[in-house]
Amino acid sequence: MPESSGESAVEIRKPKRLRVLVAKLGLDGHDRGAKVVARALRDAGFEVVYLGVHQSPEDVVEAAIEEDVGVVGVSILSGSHMELVSDLLKLMREKGLNVPVIVGGIIPPDDAKELKRMGVYEVLGPGTPLKKVIEAYKKALEGVN
Amino acid sequence: MTDLDKLREKIREWSKEVLEPVLKRFPERKAKFLTEEGFEVSRVYTPLDTEGRGWDYLEKLGLPGDYPFTRGVYPTMYRGRPWTIRQYAGFGSAEDTNARYRYLLSIGQTGLSMAFDLPTQLGLDPDHKLAWYEVGKVGVSMPSVKEMELVFEGIPMDKVSTSMTINATAIEVLSMYVAVAESRGISKAVLRGTVQNDILKEYIARNNYIYPPQPSMRYATDLIIYAAKNMPKWNSISISGYHFEEAGATPAMEVAFTLADAIEYVKHVLERGHMDVDKFAKRLSFFFAARTNLFEQIAKFRAARRMWAKIMKERFGAKERRSMMLRFHTQTAGVLLTAQQPLVNLIRTTIQALAAVLGGTQSLHVNSYDEALSLPTEESVKLSVRVQQVLLYESGVTDTVDPLGGSYYVEWLTDQIEEKAWKIIDEIERLGGMVRAIEVGYPQREIARAAYEWQLKVERGEIPVIGVNIFVEQEEPKIRVLKVDPAVRERVVNRLRKLREERDQMKVRDALDRIAKAAEGEENLFPPILEAVKAKATLGEISGVLRDIWGEWRAPEVY
Known part of the structure; x- marks a missing residue:
């Protein structure tokens, strides 16, 4: 693991390759969006580690460290995003995992603002074009704030 | 000449005299019109597309x-x-859901449709570690018979029909x-x-x-x-x-x-x-x-x-x-x-x-x-x-x-x-x-x-979606969104803990044992589960018995 200040999830190191993680965080089973994003990223040349459904913050952090990914993408449509993402970010800081987090799903606008304030790199709601999704992952990997 | 033959002839004539001149001046919007399934849609349908294909009305x-x-x-x-007007609903605690059902019935809904939260759907009690985040979010929390009692407070169960999205x-x-x-x-x-x-x-x-x-x-x-x-x-x-x-x-x-x-x-x-x-x-x-x-x-x-x-x-x-x-x-x-x-x-x-x-x-x-x-x-x-x-x-x-x-x-x-x-x-x-x-x-x-x-x-842009890829507006109107009160979780969990303390533990253990025996053998699972529910066994406990015997499914990840 690289040295990290443990403060922010957006200060990142240069990635060795386009390796990202996509997971369904929490118990929500709606995986259409996550799968479409995983596939689009793969087709755009990313290496995608797709964890699938029912992942706890612990599962996600563990896999992200093990797979040495440059971005963590999580999708939540059950309305439990605030607490889940907050715990995910906290756990990432504890473990010194300093990579950007991208959140997708059904996220009301005010919550999206709050998530970004908490340190989420980008929030991608319903209707986001894949082009924009891919761009967000690329920028996140490059460390563009 | 059959009627279908006459129609074929008429179509030939129409194509030449009516259709073609129009197409020349006003070409159609697209070369092909497709349904969502991908079927190519013809310009106009006639009996040639039904009887013409050997179609039989009675059959x-x-x-x-x-x-x-x-x-x-x-x-x-x-x-x-009329069809039953049945809005899928449920969120938060039993009390919140009861209020929503009464409201829906008061505005003319004719049947109920219960939405349960994810822990309930996945056999976890609300105080389970993973359940905690999701209590009451996408449906009502239903860890025990007590919650069902509260949801149906004042609703006539012998008159209303109820649909439950639970698997x-x-x-x-x-x-x-x-x-x-x-x-x-x-x-x-x-x-x-x-x-x-x-x-x-x-x-x-x-x-x-x-x-x-x-x-x-x-x-x-x-x-x-x-x-x-x-x-x-x-x-x-x-x-x-x-x-x-x-x-x-x-x-x-x-x-x-x-x-x-x-x-x-x-x-x-x-x-x-x-x-x-x-x-x-x-x-x-x-x-x-x-x-x-x-x-x-x-x-x-x-x-x-x-x-x-x-x-x-x-x-x-x-x-x-x-x-x-x-x-x-x-x-x-x-x-x-x-x-x-x-x-x-x-x-x-x-x-x-x-x-x-x-x-x-x-x-x-x-x-x-x-x-x-x-x-x-x-x-x-x-x-x-x-x-x-x-x-x-x-x-x-x-x-x-x-x-x-x-x-x-x-x-x-x-x-x-x-x-x-x-x-x-x-x-x-x-x-x-x-x-x-x-x-x-x-x-x-x-x-x-x-x-x-x-x-x-x-x-x-092959599939137009208003507001997404056509007629896009930069400024989005603000709308009021419903937020589930986080205090719900406390209330549900406290009630559950109280129920766990006050029930007859012997009776619960016996009922859970009977479920295990049924699951390992051939007896129908419904009667022992009903008995366990009546003895105030929780959803997580019952599901836990089956989980221990049957194991859990890990899906092959296909995308």
């Missing part, structure tokens, strides 16, 4: 309430009884409903409603499964067998295509995967229950999505009805009409809601609801315009009920049965969907049936592929 359509039920399952349809823990939750009804002196034999109990589609699309497919099928089958013997007015399963559509399935896939699931359930009940098919088939019900693509959706419902009748009659030898009837609930397609310009969703859902009604649905949920952002508010859900009431009371579309029957276009589309769906069913049969097909990831893969193709078409 293809018949009359409503009679085989093959293409025109509807009842002879009078909405002239006799992996269907027996536990239905048992809670039965237990509360019996405590009020209402026999389970008079209860009316539906339990979704369709575990196969969870593996394919919805992802709220617990155990592996084989023991899950035994669980689902036990419920169907128990209900057939003890709850004659209860629909023991709602075989669902809705979630396939939501996950990306095309209309033909939605029909085919649903009917292939249904075939699997019938086979399992016949094998395990040693029952005559007519003893349980009349209580199998269905659930589909309604999209905005109006005519193809109507065709989808009609094709599904005709196919099911044929499967029941020819393959399973059903004798009674009711066993052959595909009775279904419809929900408008959630995936077609946009977060952008959300009020436009009201227009979409109205068209979708019209498709369901013209397709002959038995009950209907109309999504609320704000659901791409959050759970619906009272204000938005009222509009969903009003959409249904406008169709029912003002539009006149209910005055005759199957008003589009005989439309050359709709009949052609119905035939196309049917033909394509049979091909998919044949493929599943070739793989060894749906359980096997799921294990090798066939339907999952097909749906993921269709979802991705759809998205690419939206990206390329």
Whole structure:
């Protein structure tokens, strides 16, 4: 693991390759969006580690460290995003995992603002074009704030 | 010269004299017009597309309430009884949900539809580590019979029909409903409603499964067998295509995967229950999505009805009409809601609801315009009920049965969907049936592929979506969203802890042991689970017993 200040999830190191993680965080089973994003990223040349459904913050952090990914993408449509993402970010800081987090799903606008304030790199709601999704992952990997 | 020959000649003449000059001056908007399924749509349909293809009215359509039920399952349809206005609802605590149900009934809803939170659907009590985040978020928390009692406070369970979207823990939750009804002196034999109990589609699309497919099928089958013997007015399963559509399935896939699931359930009940098919088939019900693509959706419902009748009659030898009837609930397609310009969703859902009604649905949920952002508010859900009431009371579309029957276009589309769906069913049969097909990831893969193709078409602008890729507005209107009160969790968990302390522990342990014994042997699981629920065993405890015996399912990740 690289040295990290443990403060922010957006200060990142240069990635060795386009390796990202996509997971369904929490118990929500709606995986259409996550799968479409995983596939689009793969087709755009990313290496995608797709964890699938029912992942706890612990599962996600563990896999992200093990797979040495440059971005963590999580999708939540059950309305439990605030607490889940907050715990995910906290756990990432504890473990010194300093990579950007991208959140997708059904996220009301005010919550999206709050998530970004908490340190989420980008929030991608319903209707986001894949082009924009891919761009967000690329920028996140490059460390563009 | 036959009438069809005359028509052919007339078309030739019309093409030359009427059509061609117009096409020269005003070319059509597109080279090809395609349905969502990908069928190429002709400029105009005529009897050549029905009788011209050797089509026989009696064989293809018949009359409503009679085989093959293409025109509807009842002879009078909405002239006799309107569809049930049934909005899927539930959130927060039992008290919040009770209030929402009373509100819905007060504005003219005619049936209830219970949404449960994810912990309830996955057999976890609300104080479980992973459950904690999700308590009361997408539905009501239902860890014990106590919560069911509170949800139905003041609601007459002997009068209202209740649908429950519950699958992996269907027996536990239905048992809670039965237990509360019996405590009020209402026999389970008079209860009316539906339990979704369709575990196969969870593996394919919805992802709220617990155990592996084989023991899950035994669980689902036990419920169907128990209900057939003890709850004659209860629909023991709602075989669902809705979630396939939501996950990306095309209309033909939605029909085919649903009917292939249904075939699997019938086979399992016949094998395990040693029952005559007519003893349980009349209580199998269905659930589909309604999209905005109006005519193809109507065709989808009609094709599904005709196919099911044929499967029941020819393959399973059903004798009674009711066993052959595909009775279904419809929900408008959630995936077609946009977060952008959300009020436009009201227009979409109205068209979708019209498709369901013209397709002959038995009950209907109309999504609320704000659901791409959050759970619906009272204000938005009222509009969903009003959409249904406008169709029912003002539009006149209910005055005759199957008003589009005989439309050359709709009949052609119905035939196309049917033909394509049979091909998919044949493929599943070739793989060894749906359980096997799921294990090798066939339907999952097909749906993921269709979802991705759809998205690419939206990206390329081939599929226009107002507010998303055309007529985009920079400033989005602010709408009020519903937030679930986090205090709900405290309340639910405290009540659960109190219940765990105060109950007769011996009785609970004995009841759980009986469930384990039944699961390891051949006894039907329903009676011991009902007994455990009455003894105040919790959902997590009951599900935990089965989890220990059957294990948990890890899905093959296909994308």
